[in-house]
Amino acid sequence: MGKIGYVGVIFLGVLAFLGSVQGQLKFGFYDQTCPNAEKIVQDYVKKHIPNAPSLAAALLRMHFHDCFVRGCDASVLLNSSSTNTAEKDSPxxxxxxxxxxxxxxKSLIEAQCPGVVSCAxxxxxxxxDSVVTIGGPFWRVPTGRRDGTVSNSTEALLNLPSPFFNFSTLQASFASKGLNVSDLVLLSGGxxxxxxxCNPSFATRLYNFTGRGDMDPSLDSEYAxxxxxxxxxxxxxxxxxxxxPGSFRTFDLSYYRLxxxxxxxxxxxxxxxxxxxGRSIINELLNAPVSKFFDEFAMSMEKMGRIEVKTGAYGEIRRQCAVVS
Known part of the structure; x- marks a missing residue:
């Protein structure tokens, strides 16, 4: 076999390997090994989120922050140790x-199916399920992710999009995770x-935008x-x-209007x-029924949930989400 042919075979083998790893993420992954897993999650969420609806946004954000650092592997849930500062303790x-x-x-699922269902x-x-419970969109969640064993504060700083990013840095950040401009606009809709x-998220825009005690001129003055x-x-x-403001408990298009x-x-x-x-995508969403936003947000969420997942022999199944098994 010639050198080019040999390289081609290796390349096809790598593609086949990557395909098999990705193929292990599927709908109903636990149907045989823990058939009640998804129902346990759904029942708990439906019982408790109505009493604390603001948690839906917090849990959605946690999922996003997890997936952007080492992929969707629950590394954001790990505790720091005496020798390592974990993601959750990053600024x-x-x-x-x-x-x-x-x-x-996790403890409820462990009681029925120990060591089977990943924290990821x-x-x-x-x-x-939290977003759906407060009236937001439903998206499909294929399962089979495994939990990562590494969590590093510095990696969170390097990988998470900052609230201070401009459009080009946001675009680059999302592109590095396989997400495009549409995904950027749609996922921001969360x-x-x-x-x-106030601090550190946006106070700088009010009091010291360029380091001279000024305000961000792009802010509406009344809003400021x-x-x-x-x-x-x-x-x-x-x-x-x-x-x-005025609509933060409702999953709707108000964010884009603002x-x-x-x-x-x-x-x-x-x-x-x-x-x-970005403006074009926003205008398209605002000129269509809210169902379009729901449908497209759902597609971007499913796409985000597949970022750099660990499956098969990679990672582990933690018994406790905060500690490596």
Missing amino acids: PNLTLRGFGFIETV DILSLVAR HTIGIAH EVLKRKCKVPTDNTTIFEMD LLKRRGLFKSDAALTSDSA
Whole structure:
């Protein structure tokens, strides 16, 4: 066999291997090994999220933060140790919440099927079911993810999109995970149910945008005054503000309408309208029934949930989500 032919065979073999790994992520992965797994998740979510609806946004955010660092492998759930600072203790993740919620669901599943269902799959399912429970879109969640064994604070800093990113850096960040501009705009739509702390998320836009004590000129002035009344000082790290004021408990198109009025809370929100492609996608969503947003958001979520998944012989199945088994 010639050298080119030999290389071609190796290349096809690599493609076949990658295909087989990806193929292990499938719908109903636990049908035989833990048939009640998805129902246990759904029942717990439906029982508790109505009593704490703001957790839906928190759990959706946690899923996003997990997938953008080492793929969707539950590395964001791991605790730090004496020799390692984990993702959850990295600055972008210090406001994450819902870890106890995930751990409780895991314990319920472990009681029925010990060592079978991964924390990565549980987080993916909980995020979806929480959004559905508050009236948001449903998306399909194929399962078979395995849990990662590495969690590093620095990797979270390097991989998570920042609320201070402009459009080009956002686009590059998403592209590095196999997501396109449509995915960027659609997944940002999850901010329709979110909240944020004044500092460090957006106070700089109000008080020191360029380092000279100025305000971000892209902010609507009336909106900026409302924000300043809530966030009275640039160092306020306790006060929270709704990402989608007046509609933050409803999964709808209001977030996008606010962006066109220059009322996006983060610089990264405002950035979506600074690019013609981003604006075009937003206008298409606003000129269509909300069902279009739901359908397209669902497709982007399913796509995000497949980022760099560990399947087959890779990773592990943790017994506790915060600790490597």
